[in-house]
Amino acid sequence: MSSKKIGVLTGGGDVPGLNSAIKAIVDAGCSRDYEILGIRRGWEGLTHLNLEDPSSKANYLLPLDRRNTRTIDRTGGTMLHTSRTNPTKMKSIPEHLKGREFPKKESEKEVTYDLTRQVLKNIEDLGIDCLISLGGDDTLSYSSILLSHGVRVIAIPKTMDNDVRNTEYCIGFSTAITRAVEAIQRQRSTVGSHERVGIFRVFGRDAGYTSLYTAYLTGIRCAIPEFRFDLNKMIDLLMRDKAENPSNYCLVVLSEGAEWSSYSIKEYGEADAFGHRKKTNVGEDFGEEVKKRTKQELVISDLTYDLRSGEADFVDKLVASTFGNMAVECVAQNKTGLMAAISGGCYAMVPIPDSKLGPRCINVEALYDTEQYRPKYSNKVGVPVFLTRA
Numbered sequence: 001m002s003s004k005k006i007g008v009l010t011g012g013g014d015v016p017g018l019n020s021a022i023k024a025i026v027d028a029g030c031s032r033d034y035e036i037l038g039i040r041r042g043w044e045g046l047t048h049l050n051l052e053d054p055s056s057k058a059n060y061l062l063p064l065d066r067r068n069t070r071t072i073d074r075t076g077g078t079m080l081h082t083s084r085t086n087p088t089k090m091k092s093i094p095e096h097l098k099g100r101e102f103p104k105k106e107s108e109k110e111v112t113y114d115l116t117r118q119v120l121k122n123i124e125d126l127g128i129d130c131l132i133s134l135g136g137d138d139t140l141s142y143s144s145i146l147l148s149h150g151v152r153v154i155a156i157p158k159t160m161d162n163d164v165r166n167t168e169y170c171i172g173f174s175t176a177i178t179r180a181v182e183a184i185q186r187q188r189s190t191v192g193s194h195e196r197v198g199i200f201r202v203f204g205r206d207a208g209y210t211s212l213y214t215a216y217l218t219g220i221r222c223a224i225p226e227f228r229f230d231l232n233k234m235i236d237l238l239m240r241d242k243a244e245n246p247s248n249y250c251l252v253v254l255s256e257g258a259e260w261s262s263y264s265i266k267e268y269g270e271a272d273a274f275g276h277r278k279k280t281n282v283g284e285d286f287g288e289e290v291k292k293r294t295k296q297e298l299v300i301s302d303l304t305y306d307l308r309s310g311e312a313d314f315v316d317k318l319v320a321s322t323f324g325n326m327a328v329e330c331v332a333q334n335k336t337g338l339m340a341a342i343s344g345g346c347y348a349m350v351p352i353p354d355s356k357l358g359p360r361c362i363n364v365e366a367l368y369d370t371e372q373y374r375p376k377y378s379n380k381v382g383v384p385v386f387l388t389r390a
Contacts, residue, residue, distance in 0.1 A: 005035040006331055007128040008064065010078040011042035011085070011139035015158050015172025016312035017320035019072040019079055021134055024324025026069045032332060037126065038062035042135075043142060044085040046119040050096040051126075061126075073317065076175075076310045078134075087115045087142060120149055130331045134158050136170070140339070141355030147337050154327045155339035155352050156320075160308055163207035165353035165360045167341030168386040171323065173209065174315035176202075176307040180214040183303050184251065192247040196297045197238060197290055201283035203304050204255030206359045210307070211255040212367065216375040218251070223286075225257035226362045227370055234260065234373055235293055242296075254282050256304065322347060345384035 006029055010018050022038070029036045039045035040060050050056035062068075062080065072079045089112040093102065103114040123131065123146075130152040133143045136159035147153045157164040160176035180202055191198035202210045208224025215222030221237060223229050234252070241250035256279050259265055266280045287300045312320065323340035330338055330349060338349040362368060369376050 003033055003035065004029075004129040004331060005037060005127050006328070007037050007039050007123065007126065007131040008080065009039040009042055009045060009131070009133055010080050010082050010158075011133065011135040011142075012082060013084075013136070013159070013308060014077045014082055015160050015308050015316075016076040016175040016310060017171040017316035018077065018134055018158060019069075019075060020312060020317045020320035021156055021158075021171060021324040021327075022064070022079065023069045023073045024321040025132060025328055026064045026066060028325045028328035029331075030066055032328070034328070034331070036064040037128065038064045038080045041081050042083040042085055042139065043087050043119070044083045046122050047085060047087050047090060047115045048094045049122050050094070051122065053096065056096075073321075074311065076308075076312060084138070086138070087119050088112075088145065090115050116145060116149065119146070120151065123151055130154060130336065132156065132327050132331070134171070136161070137164060137353075137355060137359055140164065140352055144352055144355060147352065152331075152334075152336040153352070154330045154336065156323045156327055157339060157341065158320075160210060161204055161207055161359070162209040162386075163204075163359035163361065164339075165357055166339060166350040167343065167360075168345070168384055169319060169342040171316055171320045172308065172312075173213075174319075175310075175313045176210055177213045177217065178313045179307045179310070180210065180253070180303055181217045183301070183306065184214065184218050184220070184253070187299065187301060188249075188251070191251065191299050192245075192249045194297065194299070195242075195248040196299050197242065197287075197294075198249065198251040199283045199287050199290070199298060199300045200251070200253040201256060201281060201300075201302045201304060202253060203307060205257045205279070207361045208255040208258065208368075209362060211253050211258070212362060212375050214253050216377070218253070220251040220253060221373045222252065222375065223254040223258035223260075223282075223373065224362055224364075224368060225255050225259070226364050227368060229258075229260050229373055231260040231262060231289055232293075235290055237373060238290070239294060239296075252286075254286060256282060258282055260286075342384075342386065345386070 045060040049060045134156040158171035160172040162173040341350045
């Protein structure tokens with residue numbers, strides 16, 4: 001068996017389950033006598049790495065073995081750390097590369113540099129045979145760029161938004177739903193005690209899976225980015241829920257990207273390396289409208305970052321560990337350009353999705369009741385566990 005060297009990195013936001021996937025990659029790789037090299041801080045590890053500087057190597061490279069990954073699956077986050085670095089849009093050139101020429105793009109607002117050439121050089125100099133990248137749409141979009149340059153790449157999807165194309169499931173999603181349901185169920189006592197309207201905001205910039213599944217399990221109304229709701233109608237439904245509830249309270253969960261017919265979410269702050277700016281809190285804005293129209297007292301909770309914290313739940317550990325093993329099996333078979341996935345409820349290896357197609361969104365007609373603003377619960381026979389329907 002010829003020895004191989006695998007590079008592993010995690011990019012974008014952290015989610016529970018990443019460490020389980022890393023541990024599985026190490027276990028599967030070590031059993032084949034592969035060398036596993038962790039690349040720290042996502043793509044920054046390959047743009048900023050200076051192989052002639054021992055401190056830079058110590059900062060960005062971490063050889064992985066069973067000893068230093070033995071217990072990492074017991075905690076959340078990623079032991080390799082992460083960043084939102086986009087090597088094609090670097091706002092500055094690392095100090096040790098100053099004076100070298102890189103492709104440059106200039107606009108009225110900024111100048112950016114494409115450091116892909118340096119990333120390719122570092123991968124070659126490190127002797128990496130295959131790179132396993134764990135990330136969401138942004139991380140995977142750059143994986144595709146490396147693929148086009150001849151780098152052997154295997155991907156593992158992770159995002160609590162669950163919106164990566166070509167898969168029904170992404171690492172981090174189950175734990176996010178578990179956390180959201182637990183938080184809402186805990187807050188029922190307070191919202192009910194004060195007979196208020198409870199409004200919860202969860203992640204979901206472009207796709208409403210987190211909101212939809214949370215509502216599915218808690219039996220409450222929800223709003224998703226894929227469908228602009230009617231403000232007055234939503235408020236009427238909530239007031240009806242409140243009146244019919246013996247405890248005189250009601251609840252609704254909104255994706256961060258949800259909007260109603262007369263409202264568009266505003267963005268603020270500087271865009272990250274992939275062009276995303278922070279969104280204003282739709283929960284606060286919706287609450288203002290509810291209060292203005294009904295004079296009701298509110299409890300508004302932003303659950304977003306709490307959903308990605310802490311140890312992964314059973315499903316995320318199971319899927320992440322399996323995805324990690326599947327990725328190493330692909331390396332052993334000299335495959336490239338594939339992503340671990342769940343398709344039709346089954347594990348599969350599929351092509352890394354084309355980032356130009358954008359995120360995977362909810363099939364509103366099949367899964368969302370546009371009259372009642374809640375998930376559809378009927379006609380589930382034959383549908384995969386994760387409720388995907390083409």
